[in-house]
Amino acid sequence: MLKIKCPYCGYRNESEFSCGGEAHIARPAVSNKITDSAFCEYLFMRENPKGVFLERWCHTSGCRRWFNIARDTVSHEIYEIYLMGNTPKTVKGKKAYQANWRRTSKAEAASKTPKRTKK
């Protein structure tokens, strides 16, 4: 069981957290039209790397806050924990962020949200 440092509460057992899967999946705004296949990449495709993985975690049985973790899926070593809205700062985290195919995906390009939804 991992020992995870919640940015708000400090070190806690893994059993207090839930893993929300891949981080940094930008949601395309509906008004920025993209093809079905580009949208489905956003909706369904998830990375499953051997090595450094950027994940979202939530301190479900604690403060209920979401944050990001850069974790090695082989050794389970946690390289970095950083807040929502930020990108990784460590060398390994940065590399994993840049290497992800999403950075050049159509869905991510279409993610700039228009301010309000009502027309």
Added chain:
Amino acid sequence: MRHMQSHRLETNNGTSINRKKPVHFKFDRKEFTGFEGETLASALLAHGVHLVGRSFKYHRPRGIFGIGSEEPNALVRVIKGASAEPNLKATQIEIYDGLIAESQNRFPNLKFDILSINNLFSHFFPAGFYYKTFMWPSSFWMLYEKFIRRAAGLGKISKKHLEQNRYEHKYFHCELLIIGGGAAGLQAASIAAQTGVRVIIADEQHELGGWLLTDNNFNIDEKPALNWVRDTVEKLKSAPNVTCLNRTTVFANMDDNFTIMAERVTEHLSRPFAHLPKQRLWKIRATKIILATGAIERPLVFSGNDLPGIMLSSAIRSYIKRYDVLPGTRAIIFTNNDDAYFTALAIYEAGGFVRCIVDLRENPKSQIITTIRKLGINVKTGHAVIAAHGSRHISSVDIAAYDSEAQAPLSSISHMDCNLLAMSGGLNPVVHLHSQRKGKLIWDERTLCYRPDNRSDEWISVGSANGTFQLKKALNEATKKTTITISKLLKENKKSKIQKNNSVPNSEEKQQNWAPTPAWLIQSAQPHISNKTAFVDFQNDSTALDIKLAVREGFHSIEHVKRYTTTGMATDQGKTSNVNAIGILAGSLKKSIAQTGITTFRPPYTPTSLGVIAGRNIGNLFDPLRKTRIHSWHQSNGAKFEHVGQWARAWYYPQEGESFHQAVTREVYATRNYAGVLDASTLGKIEVKGPDSAEFLDRVYTNEFSNLAIGKAKYGLMLKEDGMVFDDGVTTRLAEDHFFMTTTTGGAAGVLGWLEELLQTEWRDLKVYLTSVTEQWSVASLSGPNSRAILEACLGKDNNIMHDFPFMTMKNSFINGIPARIFRISFTGEMAFEINVPARYGLALWSHLMQIGEEFKLTAYGTEAMHVLRAEKGFIIVGQETDGSVTPYDLGMNWIVSKKKSDFIGKRALERGSMDEPQRKQLVGLLTTDPQKVIPEGAHAVLNPNQEAPMEMLGHVSSSYYSPNLKHSIALALLKGGSNRKGQTVYIPMLDGQEPIEAKIVEPIFFDKKGDRLRG
């Protein structure tokens, strides 16, 4: 009649027993006497009892083989009161007055076992037998399974076990966890104790000391070794920063030094204290771990090596030294190393006759060998025991000169009789806890063992666990590594520095040579015959022949061979078998052992009772039960309850003599014709507050909420990003920036979590705050033609709100002095009011309603009647009509999907081309031809019931009831292209030969289609 302790020595030297305290116990219904401090195994051996079980596959007679948790054979069942625990190792059970133990895996008794006939047909059970025989035809598995379970059953648990025994859990933190209380562990702990760090030292046995309890004929620090042990233990026990645990097995070492151990608290007592549990599970987070887990001796693999009377050499020495038990009087020693010579010496000193030491090495030299030779004990070097003979106990052996490299005898065989054989094949460090952490293992060519690579500084192996077998070196290593580890710890904690030079205790044990000669398999001149009974894994009955067969059949990876032959997969996890199996495999593949590799060890290190893993989380404590504030009324009015998530909800209220069907019919009828009231307190309730609340709701619901007037309510549908229905409920605007959201009972936590996730991750710019208030409100849902009159009467002088109270609005008022939020919303299709009051007034409100409602024929109804009422109206239930693959369009709810909004969760997914597929399953109603016939929920519909199987399925029935108001069976179903099939006939084929049910597809609404009753 009590049996004689025929094998107990007269000398009173045993380090672990108390001769003043005899202990009486029963094994297989016979009475025995042992002494306090000893195990069931040693007490049985004291009576000359070796045979304690039958083997798993061939039902061969098996005897006590080891001394501790490595024991593969002596598994017994212990009975205490009404509880019985199987598969306990006789070598670990401490005897107590009144202990009752039984052998297992035999039928009808140990000496005569019917299934031992398997032994005669052993060629039917080669490696892969289970795979080959039972893979095909698969239908035969049903037939075989019963036989296998009967034949192979590993013990039986009693049904009352959990009622009789209490287990508990404990969480603990420490800076240094030392696993193993032998010489190295004690030395590590005594250094750590002085530094003030929090230390736990845990040992599997009932006393600390490890092998020093057996081998102690020398001084440590100028005092007898045993005194050093006792002084050290005393020092540790009195240190305030040290927790000393015996009878405690660390069975799992996991990420970030999270370790789990099982402490046997009262199992060894004949009258356990009532306040203490049977076992205690410790969950420990340690900053650093020192693994001082010691080593386990390997057996040698030769024909007949599983006969009772053949034991590990070190185990025999322990029985003599610790328990004053000499397991046999005419002993032969078979070894490839020096250690067994100490056993020979122990047997000799105990008055036993060492007939011969058979040493595989050509020309071994060391201090101990010289000592032995001086005693005149016959030593045959370059020889091997080729086979052991005997029926239920060893009676003789075949000895020959042997070429270990060629694995073949060099001379003709000579016979020698004996009643005990001590075998020693070298030592395996106990690397399990290291390996569980993915720690790598290194093959050491000199000491012939796998030892830890020591890459991590989180967990550090010392002593025999690290392949450092010599006591002097082990103590030195423990001292150094502990000193380094603690300075790291103190540095991390920014505490004062530790003294760098801890003195190493000076031990003066006899020197021996720790380099055994490789000997993985001893074969006769006809290896295909001798290998058949040369056992590698005693518990799973796998032999050298099985491994060779696996290789011939193409299994070359150790991971595959392990699974194919089941070697190392028994409950002892291959503690004594793994390395021998690797050696034999390497030999067959003509590879080195390092090239062959080793399998990974996984938790638990030893079998762990499910009871201790469950702890107190059983029965009523398994899962919390949530009750509404009105629960007691439901109970005293005879309600039957159903579980919805963790909630107990009133299901129906049978009156005397009423069946389920009659009660539900009465409740439904009363609600449609007079009035009914439902406890709806379990509905999820979320307060949505903040300046961006309206915008937020617009983004999460398919319909629009920003245009909702204050005091008005709206039904909303929530999708997930894939466009599928996720939850529904009514949301009311309380103020410009304040909404009150309701969710389904089961979905409440999931909805709150999902909305929080969106706010924290996707739309961090929105100023919205969510609070769960499910348990802050009690809710009575009042429904039916008389509901208005009842509410008016309840409101009394506050009933002016009733003058203008349209459908889908909310009013604040008081009922009998209780502040209430009243919503005019309906899930039954009748005029209805949901009355919310602060939770603690729930019962008061309910009682008042029932009292006022009496003259209006108000009836309490349960969830079943609610289901029928809503199904009559065709209202969906999320989770019943939906299953995560249903869109609002599939439900015919196009009206709720806003065309105006530019975005909401699920909008883009609904625009996918595949959503227009006409053959998607769509919600329809079904009316059966026979109005009395109710279709089972979940049943599948077909167009043609006479087609060949597998039939072409049209879809499934999601809800189905008998409607008392229509006097007709009704159902909702999701059928392919359903919306264009109105009027068609479908058939629902039934199981067990019943006629298919015929039904007509109709609109999914059966009652009051215009909704006149609802608006009143």
